[in-house]
Amino acid sequence: MSEATNIPYVETELYRIRHSAAHVMAEAVLEFFPEAKLAIGPPIEDGFYYDFDLGRDENGKLITFAPEDLERIEAKMKQLLKQNAKFEQSSKTVAEAQTFFAGQPYKLELIEELAAGKVDENGNPLSEPVQDVGIYQHRNFVDLCRGPHVAFHQTGQAQCCQALAYQWCLLAR
């Protein structure tokens, strides 16, 4: 990485690669945990993450990823990245998005905040309410997003193995 450039991080290719990789991580997680609830997954200073809520077990304990889950998620990401896919951009009205993401409570919260002009898909402050929300889809995985992404095959440049999956409920809110 060059320190000499003054390009803001969010405009760098590295940011887009990490951002794109978060989509693929979420896709991989849903393969093993189809009931997972997705929160947000922005790039961060030294990588990227995606918040997942895996629910609770029969004893009411929060389900978390085991080390072997992270291994199989990473393996799945690598496998998915070998299949070339395309990030397709579209948009939905707030009402359409609420219907589409009805099973995803954290996405519904984000849609509400977008519609109220509070924060964007990555949790950053917004200047005004949105009328339409950005949608990106690759294969069957659809997410709230404004992009931008890299070409799908480039996403593999992200260090998937360093991806951390946090438990939404453990984050201070």
Ligand SMILES: [Zn+2]
């Ligand atoms: Zn995206």
